[in-house]
Amino acid sequence: MIQIFGLPKMPLVKAGDRIGDQLVRAAKDASIRIEDGDIIVVAQKIVSKAEGNVVTLNSVEPSALAKTVAIGACKDPRHVEIILREAAGILRMQGAHLIVETRHGFVCANAGVDKSNVGANDSVALLPVNPDESARAIRERVHELTGIDVGVIISDTFGRAWRNGQTNVAIGVAGLDPIMDYRGTQDMFGAQLNVTQIAIADELASAAELVMRKRDGVPVVIIRGVKYVRAPGSVRSLIRPKEEDLFR
Amino acid sequence: MIQIFGLPKMPLVKAGDRIGDQLVRAAKDASIRIEDGDIIVVAQKIVSKAEGNVVTLNSVEPSALAKTVAIGACKDPRHVEIILREAAGILRMQGAHLIVETRHGFVCANAGVDKSNVGANDSVALLPVNPDESARAIRERVHELTGIDVGVIISDTFGRAWRNGQTNVAIGVAGLDPIMDYRGTQDMFGAQLNVTQIAIADELASAAELVMRKRDGVPVVIIRGVKYVRAPGSVRSLIRPKEEDLFR
Secondary structure, three states: OEEEEEOOOOOOOOOOOOHHHHHHHHHHHOOOOOOOOOEEEEEHHHHHHHOOOEEEHHHOOOOHHHHHHHHHHOOOHHHHHHHHHHEEEEEEEEOOEEEEEEOOOOEEEHHHOEOOOOOOOOEEEOOOOOHHHHHHHHHHHHHHHHOOOOEEEEEEEEEOOOEOOEEEEEEEEEOOOOOEEOOOOEOOOOOEOOOOEEOHHHHHHHHHHHHHOOOOOOOEEEEEOOOOOOOOOOHHHHEOOHHHOOOO | OEEEEEOOOOOOOOOOOOHHHHHHHHHHHOOOOOOOOOEEEEEHHHHHHHOOOEEEHHHOOOOHHHHHHHHHHOOOHHHHHHHHHHEEEEEEEEOOEEEEEEOOOOEEEHHHOEOOOOOOOOEEEOOOOOHHHHHHHHHHHHHHHHOOOOEEEEEEEEOOOOEOOEEEEEEEEEOOOOOEEOOOOEOOOOOEOOOOEEOHHHHHHHHHHHHHOOOOOOOEEEEEOOOOOOOOOOHHHHEOOHHHOOOO
């Protein structure tokens, strides 16, 4: 059986906070024992805030391009300026939609730059500079404080091609292989499996969202009882190289 | 807390079986009580088998087009013929990749036509003709037999644009709104939420996959403790209309 539960007592995170310390304390306060093999899913927003990766709109001077795009997209030109700075490439710019490739290689709307749950009206949060490193730091801190070996996923909410609605996906990974590889294995009846690589880190992020919920302020979720392959892990395994992608 | 567990005693499904009867019996045999509000996720493969939606390759005469495509894709031309018959449109045909829109409106590889876990070497399973209706029938049968109100999701494993690996998504829905709609609501700090519509049926399908696993033969999974909106529901809510899709 798999169990998924939120940490109810996480404090509001501010710049300079260490998420690893806070979540271990929150677990303790809630009498929750972190266990070997637990997957801890952490919402991107609190990681960005802890790392100080928040920008005040007033500090931004929008370029001519940002001003032009902002008119079409009905966005604040300063917000657009930050999105363009975070983008390594633009896939679609149409109406209010600005689908870009981020410097990390993620394809998402607005480069993940987001006003909600930042806590200041004139500020936006950027994605963490190196989300794998953020995940690794949390994982190591949990191990230092508790001696327990966990997997850590930093998650964010992305839209998809072809399907309505957004889902949580992994943007940083530590302590697990984000892909479960079935290549060369057989199905129940001895035939070669057609489905070969399952993106379990994304499935774990999605499962965590069912507890996180956007409005409820549950930014840290523990998933217990999942079989996974322990490995250093990196979200890079989940990013399809441009040259192999049929939809760029 | 959310709990996810498989039904361990599901029999091998064959044409004409009623999944609703089988899963209620399997739950009983395993001393599992189905509870009000449970989400039951059923793998597409057993639904297709129960509905007799399996085609023997020997019964298929490939067209000239199927033969040509099969050479490029290194596939059996009869398999390609079935894929083309299931397709309402073709998005990409490149190397071994055949990404199509199915008659239902799903965008996926090979129109969901799949050899694995069918149990006969020369046969392939197609997607259910009307997966919402399949879900509804299971939901109603569970209610008839137990008096319990559940949500039902038929799931399949699809690839995505931009990201490696496949994840489970919903292809049929009954008893829940597949989208959790946050439009017009506020974040923790009173600001408008940026993320507005969460595809919880897809997240539930992904969460179920963590228990299903391809090789393990766990085609029915129960998810307990999820807050969702009860509604007749339809997977159509998850299908982005072509004219609104930036990636066709």
